[in-house]
Amino acid sequence: MAITFYDLCGRDAKRFSPYGWRTRMALAHKGLDYDLELVKFTEKDKLAFSGQKLVPVIVDGDRTVNDSWAIAEYLEDSYPDRPSLFGSPEGRGMAKAINGFVNTTIQPLLAPLIIADILEHVDPADLGYFDESRRQRFGRPLAEVQADRDAKVDGFRKSLEPYRIVVKDRAFVGGDGPTYADYVLFGTLQWARCTSAYGLVTADDPIHSWFERLLDLHDGLGRSEPAA
Structure with missing residues (x-):
């Protein structure tokens, strides 16, 4: 099944x-x-x-x-006979720590930078729900939340430093091959790629090159979803 x-x-x-x-x-x-x-x-x-x-x-x-x-x-x-998501028990612990870091630090810094752009990609039937629920979460209209993103984006970029210092000299967080530690941040950046054309990282940032490698994985699975 x-x-x-x-x-x-x-x-x-x-x-x-x-x-x-x-x-x-x-x-x-x-x-x-x-x-x-x-x-x-x-x-x-x-x-x-x-x-x-x-x-x-x-x-x-x-x-x-x-x-x-x-x-x-x-x-x-x-499915232990399939390629490991973590590489080792130690890798599982590392991935869990990274998962928590992305959820509590990186993603909250990213959301205000793209939240109004997401509206363009929400199904029309969901627009009222999405706008009202996020307005309550942020405490003001989404256009206002996003309006000062140019002043906030540097803080987001700095939050990527723990990933940056690793991938600047290796292909993936775990070394030559990807693990779930890569997929955690990839999912967050893919959320932005699919919903906003705002430039979150510069072309010379190691995070940019790393993200491009992730987009190519699994027969270009990441690229199969159109960018905003």
Whole structure:
């Protein structure tokens, strides 16, 4: 029985969830086929069976797993004969620390830089929900949140330094090959690539070259989703 993968989609079935992309890359890394179920922001009823309202979710036989990190661990433990997502037990710990760092530090700095641009890629049926829910989160209209991004982008770029000092002299965080430690930040930057044309990193930044390598992985899976 194939895995079923529930992922967020926007206008024209565009998939831009940062967490969905982490799972998408993890499944490709493991070489696992799946049936795709697309879920819009206002279609949370589709996820009721999982006991919560957020994507990504996978169903594998009688197992239902939500949360991108939990999914990565499940795939690693359930398919040990496939390429490892972590490389080693030590690598799993490193990836978990990086996952937390990206979630709590990098992604919150990125969101205000692109949040209004995302509106252009949300399905029309979801626009009211997305605008109101994010307005409540940020405490002001999204256009105002994003208006001073030129003054904030340097702070975001500085937050990438822990990744930058690693990938400036190696292809991937773990060395010659990618691991989940790469997919975590990739998912966040892919979220931006798919929804905003704003220049987050400069062409001479090692992060730029690293991201281009990630876009080419798994037969160009990252590039298969059009950039904004």
